[in-house]
Amino acid sequence: MAAPLRIGLAGLGTVGGGVFKILDTNVELIERRAGRAITVSAVSARDRHRERGIDLGRFAWVDDAGALAARDDVDVVVELIGGADGPALALARSTLDRGKAFVTANKAMLAHHGLELAELAEQRSAALKYEAAVAGGIPVIKGLREGAAANQLDRVYGILNGTCNYILTRMENEGLSFDAVLGDAQRLGYAEADPSFDIDGIDAAHKLSILASLAFGSRIDFGAVATTGIRAVDSADIEHAAALGFRIKLVGLATAESDRLFQRVHPCLVPHAHPLAHVDGSLNAVVAEGNFVGRLFFSGRGAGEGPTASAVVADLIDVARGEIGPAFAMPVARLSPMPLADQDAHHGRFYLRLTVADRPGVLAELTAALRDAGVSIESLIQRGQSSDGGVFVVMVTHVSTQAQVQAALDRMAASANVVGTPMMMHILDF
Amino acid sequence: MAAPLRIGLAGLGTVGGGVFKILDTNVELIERRAGRAITVSAVSARDRHRERGIDLGRFAWVDDAGALAARDDVDVVVELIGGADGPALALARSTLDRGKAFVTANKAMLAHHGLELAELAEQRSAALKYEAAVAGGIPVIKGLREGAAANQLDRVYGILNGTCNYILTRMENEGLSFDAVLGDAQRLGYAEADPSFDIDGIDAAHKLSILASLAFGSRIDFGAVATTGIRAVDSADIEHAAALGFRIKLVGLATAESDRLFQRVHPCLVPHAHPLAHVDGSLNAVVAEGNFVGRLFFSGRGAGEGPTASAVVADLIDVARGEIGPAFAMPVARLSPMPLADQDAHHGRFYLRLTVADRPGVLAELTAALRDAGVSIESLIQRGQSSDGGVFVVMVTHVSTQAQVQAALDRMAASANVVGTPMMMHILDF
Numbered sequence: 001m002a003a004p005l006r007i008g009l010a011g012l013g014t015v016g017g018g019v020f021k022i023l024d025t026n027v028e029l030i031e032r033r034a035g036r037a038i039t040v041s042a043v044s045a046r047d048r049h050r051e052r053g054i055d056l057g058r059f060a061w062v063d064d065a066g067a068l069a070a071r072d073d074v075d076v077v078v079e080l081i082g083g084a085d086g087p088a089l090a091l092a093r094s095t096l097d098r099g100k101a102f103v104t105a106n107k108a109m110l111a112h113h114g115l116e117l118a119e120l121a122e123q124r125s126a127a128l129k130y131e132a133a134v135a136g137g138i139p140v141i142k143g144l145r146e147g148a149a150a151n152q153l154d155r156v157y158g159i160l161n162g163t164c165n166y167i168l169t170r171m172e173n174e175g176l177s178f179d180a181v182l183g184d185a186q187r188l189g190y191a192e193a194d195p196s197f198d199i200d201g202i203d204a205a206h207k208l209s210i211l212a213s214l215a216f217g218s219r220i221d222f223g224a225v226a227t228t229g230i231r232a233v234d235s236a237d238i239e240h241a242a243a244l245g246f247r248i249k250l251v252g253l254a255t256a257e258s259d260r261l262f263q264r265v266h267p268c269l270v271p272h273a274h275p276l277a278h279v280d281g282s283l284n285a286v287v288a289e290g291n292f293v294g295r296l297f298f299s300g301r302g303a304g305e306g307p308t309a310s311a312v313v314a315d316l317i318d319v320a321r322g323e324i325g326p327a328f329a330m331p332v333a334r335l336s337p338m339p340l341a342d343q344d345a346h347h348g349r350f351y352l353r354l355t356v357a358d359r360p361g362v363l364a365e366l367t368a369a370l371r372d373a374g375v376s377i378e379s380l381i382q383r384g385q386s387s388d389g390g391v392f393v394v395m396v397t398h399v400s401t402q403a404q405v406q407a408a409l410d411r412m413a414a415s416a417n418v419v420g421t422p423m424m425m426h427i428l429d430f
Numbered sequence: 431m432a433a434p435l436r437i438g439l440a441g442l443g444t445v446g447g448g449v450f451k452i453l454d455t456n457v458e459l460i461e462r463r464a465g466r467a468i469t470v471s472a473v474s475a476r477d478r479h480r481e482r483g484i485d486l487g488r489f490a491w492v493d494d495a496g497a498l499a500a501r502d503d504v505d506v507v508v509e510l511i512g513g514a515d516g517p518a519l520a521l522a523r524s525t526l527d528r529g530k531a532f533v534t535a536n537k538a539m540l541a542h543h544g545l546e547l548a549e550l551a552e553q554r555s556a557a558l559k560y561e562a563a564v565a566g567g568i569p570v571i572k573g574l575r576e577g578a579a580a581n582q583l584d585r586v587y588g589i590l591n592g593t594c595n596y597i598l599t600r601m602e603n604e605g606l607s608f609d610a611v612l613g614d615a616q617r618l619g620y621a622e623a624d625p626s627f628d629i630d631g632i633d634a635a636h637k638l639s640i641l642a643s644l645a646f647g648s649r650i651d652f653g654a655v656a657t658t659g660i661r662a663v664d665s666a667d668i669e670h671a672a673a674l675g676f677r678i679k680l681v682g683l684a685t686a687e688s689d690r691l692f693q694r695v696h697p698c699l700v701p702h703a704h705p706l707a708h709v710d711g712s713l714n715a716v717v718a719e720g721n722f723v724g725r726l727f728f729s730g731r732g733a734g735e736g737p738t739a740s741a742v743v744a745d746l747i748d749v750a751r752g753e754i755g756p757a758f759a760m761p762v763a764r765l766s767p768m769p770l771a772d773q774d775a776h777h778g779r780f781y782l783r784l785t786v787a788d789r790p791g792v793l794a795e796l797t798a799a800l801r802d803a804g805v806s807i808e809s810l811i812q813r814g815q816s817s818d819g820g821v822f823v824v825m826v827t828h829v830s831t832q833a834q835v836q837a838a839l840d841r842m843a844a845s846a847n848v849v850g851t852p853m854m855m856h857i858l859d860f
Contacts, residue, residue: 022580022722032647032760033579131577137723139577146753147561147569149463150452150743217462275729278708292452292736293567299705299727306722313580323576323753330462 004037005320008068010091011080012045012052015105015132018309019078020054030313034320038313041073069095076101076127076319078312084108092117099124101324103315105132105308111206111222114213115335118327127324129315134207135160135284137307138300139314144214144288145329151290155430156215157253158286159279160207160265162302163191163198164230164250166282168267172238172247178231190282200229201250201265208252212263213328215288216256218338220328225252225263226343232423233267237353240381240394241269246351247277251428255341262341269351269427275299276428289430344403349378349427352397352405354412355390355419362417366393369415373408375400390419396427434467435750438498440521441510442475442482445535445562448739449508450484460743464750468743471503499525506531506557506749508742514538522547529554531754533745535562535738541636541652544643545765548757557754559745564637565590565714567737568730569744574644574718575759581720585860586645587683588716589709590637590695592733593621593628594660594680596712598697602668602677608661620712630659631680631695638682642693643758645718646686648768650758655682655693656773662853663697667783670811670824671699676781677707681858685771692771699781699857705729706858719860774833779808779857782827782835784842785820785849792847796823799845803838805830820849826857 009016023030023038031037042060044067062068065087068077077095079102081088088109095102096117104110110117110133121128131141135158144156159165163185170181182199185191197203209222230250241248246269255262270277275297279285284302289295301307318324328335356362363382370377381394397405409422439446453460453468461467472490474497492498495517498507507525509532511518518539525532526547534540540547540563551558561571565588574586589595593615600611612629615621627633639652660680671678676699685692700707705727709715714732719725731737748754758765786792793812800807811824827835839852 018722025721026580026582029582029647030580032764035755035760137720138726139573142572142577143569146748147572147744148740149747150456150460150740152456152459217459275708278705290567290740291455292448293740294731294737296568296730297728301724307724310578310580310720310723314577317579318576321755323755325465325751325753330465334462 002036004039005034005316006039006041006073006075007078007316008042008071008074009040009078009080010044010065010068011082012043013080014305015308015312016045016080017052017054018305019312022309022313030317034317036320038316038320042068042071044068065091066094069098069100074100076103076316078316079104079106082106082108084112089113093120096120096124096126096128099126101127101129101319103129103312103319105130105312107133107203107206107210111209111220114210114220114328115332119332121327122331127319128327129318130327131315132308132311134210135286136300136302136304137310138284138286138298138302139311140211140286140298141214143296143298144211148288148290148293148296149329151293153215153256153288153290155253155255155289156211156286157251159249159276159284160204160252160302161198161250162282162284163195164204165279166190167199168230168233168238168248168250169280171235172242175235177235178233199231201227204250204252204265208254208263208265211286212254212261213335215254216261216338217330217335218256218261219335221261221263224261224340225265228266230267232421234353234423236392237423240353241351243381244379244396245272246270246427247272248425249276249279251276256338257341259338260341261338262343262346264343267425269425271428274428344401344406346402347399349399349429350397350405351425351427352395352409353423354393356393357417357419358391359417363393365415365417366412369408369411370397373404375404375408432466434469435464435746436469436471436503436505437508437746438472438501438504439470439508439510440474440495440498441512442473443510444735445738445742446475446510447482447484448735449742452739452743460747464747466750468746468750472498472501474498495521496524499528499530504530506533506746508746509534509536512536512538514542519543523550526550526554526556526558529556531557531559531749533559533742533749535560535742537563537633537636537640541639541650544640544650544758545762549762551757552761557749558757559748560757561745562738562741564640565716566730566732566734567740568714568716568728568732569741570641570716570728571644573726573728574641578718578720578723578726579759581723583645583686583718583720585683585685585719586641586716587681589679589706589714590634590682590732591628591680592712592714593625594634595709596620597629598660598663598668598678598680599710601665602672605665607665608663629661631657634680634682634695638684638693638695641716642684642691643765645684646691646768647760647765648686648691649765651691651693654691654770655695658696660697662851664783664853666822667853667855670783671781673811674809674826675702676700676857677702678855679706681706686768687771689768690771691768692773692776694773697855699855701858704858774831774836776832777829779829779859780827780835781855781857782825782839783853784823786823787847787849788821789847793823795845795847796842799838799841800827803834805834805838
């Protein structure tokens with residue numbers, strides 16, 4: 001029997017607690033699968049004395065997380081501190097620089113510094129593992145990096161943020177407003193006190209940029225993700241989309257058409273026949289489409305103590321087994337710096353919703369704006385009265401470019417007959 | 431750059447052709463991901479001169495597949511011959527015995543000889559890889575072996591045979607009989623001339639026994655899979671199930687309750703709300719339920735040239751990367767010989783369909799048989815006239831044991847009022 005793999009664990013929040021529980025509960029099974037025991041040597045967190053239901057007396061306590069990497073009784077550091085920079089990044093650098101394995105759930109850090117860390121890991125022959133950073137317990141990093149490795153992937157997309165999916169699902173099922181569900185989600189602990197990382201799509205964009213790099217063999221380019229969250233989704237949109245055969249989901253989508261990288265996070269109309277339409281509540285799902293395998297679909301719980309800790313421990317088992325290839329599937333030097341696709345040139349059908357004054361000639365004005373931009377209309381519904389006394393007009397366009405639709409929308413938004421901000425959403429047509 | 435990984439390929443059918451296409455089409459990408467080139471040195475097949483659209487002149491030809499393992503220019507043997515024994519097994523043994531890597535899509539051989547081969551692989555420190563053996567292109571072997579490795583899995587189940595799923599889907603969508611769809615599937619190449627391996631559930635049982643071993647850390651026990659195929663599924667069953675809110679799928683299910691192994695392949699009623707209900711046509715899907723990760727769901731194309739070859743090449747990339755841990759996630763000596771659960775003690779709801787004579791007192795006779803066996807009825811539909819002049823009676827029971835329901839069925843089947851063989855199916859209630 002090989003020597004145990006000894007962990008230094010930084011961060012004792014929800015996920016950290018889950019890691020302890022798994023290592024305790026499944027100890028015998030993990031040792032059989034890993035080929036050696038996995039034990040905790042030392043831990044670090046902000047507050048030593050908070051009640052966590054874990055007997056910390058079994059482990060060495062380290063006040064400064066940065067000191068974990070240097071310890072002789074630590075082979076691998078598990079970082080669950082969070083944050084793109086600061087102590088998490090310092091710990092990553094010092095761990096890898098010592099040639100020790102580093103396991104993290106920190107998507108923000110990877111989206112911003114993943115390539116630098118992967119390069120350092122290569123130079124020091126150290127493992128950098130991050131299955132927990134994307135889609136919680138679903139082994140989608142492994143699925144792309146290894147499972148689909150034979151394929152040129154054309155697209156990778158999915159539901160990457162459980163908080164948004166929970167909010168949209170409840171808005172749909174209970175006919176509630178965004179604000180009402182958000183407030184409730186905050187009370188229930190499904191949404192943060194400051195929810196902007198989730199509901200503005202930033203968390204999903206972090207994850208998408210990582211998936212895109214793995215899928216396309218390209219350099220992570222978080223800055224190039226066009227990101228729109230779900231704040232502007234109205235319960236009327238959900239109702240109208242349902243009437244047209246769609247459900248609204250926050251979708252992260254990356255494509256590599258003509259060797260140009262296109263990345264976008266946006267609320268999106270998903271047809272009922274698409275498997276993503278049935279991913280409800282706090283579930284996550286990822287779809288990858290390859291030139292030989294076709295469409296692969298992975299779903300499961302994308303957050304929370306058990307699922308996220310399950311992914312952290314899966315990484316630890318990989319490290320224990322010695323399976324530690326390049327973090328982004330190939331050496332960083334071989335990742336291609338893909339040129340960016342023009343977001344405005346993106347083709348597709350679009351959903352538009354406007355609130356307009358109840359006056360003669362308004363519909364003629366709207367349809368003229370679309371006609372002049374070269375956008376033809378597939379369906380149009382005018383119905384109901386909005387809360388501000390106007391009338392809802394909902395349109396689905398035929399396939400158009402985003403630039404065309406945006407031009408028409410800009411003209412509509414400037415009209416005195418249009419109340420508030422028009423809503424535009426993409427339709428997922430594949 | 432490391433030296434190329436050199437393949438000896440045995441079997442040039444559909445999947446073998448797909449492997450060539452992937453290695454050619456995605457050559458640059460595969461070399462980046464594998465860290466070295468993957469090249470074919472030598473090939474072997476039954477008929478050298480069949481037209482395959484592949485220029486075989488580039489490779490050494492070997493008449494006897496068994497000779498591939500011994501070649502100095504072969505690092506890894508890819509076996510696509512098929513068959514549980516015979517040349518495939520001889521090739522596996524001779525390859526692993528030489529300490530060379532062995533990649534296969536052969537579920538029958540693994541179900542019967544997997545443990546022997548895994549032990550040999552361990553002794554010689556050779557890789558034994560078989561992602562293509564289960565669920566085609568879906569990386570479910572990796573998903574269970576590595577992705578879910580932190581979990582004690584309670585259940586693994588899924589739709590493991592694309593031919594059966596194709597037949598059941600077309601029966602449902604087009605209202606056709608089993609025989610009509612099977613004939614059509616044979617003409618279209620979706621079913622073999624001798625379809626019994628598929629439609630009698632044997633292929634699914636091979637795959638299930640492999641998944642169960644990976645999921646539970648138990649020894650493969652193909653002989654203990656209770657197997658029923660789809661021949662007895664009538665289009666009336668599909669219709670009645672739909673009326674009750676279910677779709678009929680051939681499900682392979684393995685559980686490890688109270689440390690007892692339960693394995694079954696059977697046509698089964700799946701509630702519309704379950705993700706397996708939406709896996710249509712030739713798609714496959716696998717669900718794994720772990721004590722921390724919860725429910726993981728994987729779906730994709732389970733057969734065919736591209737998907738299966740995608741899994742073979744993924745294994746080759748793993749071998750090229752040096753990621754070659756134990757075939758069944760742990761050394762064979764550490765797999766537990768799990769005692770078998772009593773199939774008759776299995777609890778659940780059951781669907782029963784009988785054709786009965788249109789006479790007074792028949793329903794009283796049927797319901798008495800259930801009452802005397804201690805089975806209570808949740809719903810009962812009597813409707814329509816069957817083709818043989820009788821009346822269909824369809825019942826759904828409350829939760830009962832299989833032994834109870836079987837006792838009632840045996841009594842009913844002996845009745846002069848019951849025409850033909852009663853149909854019993856399990857309901858998937860989780």
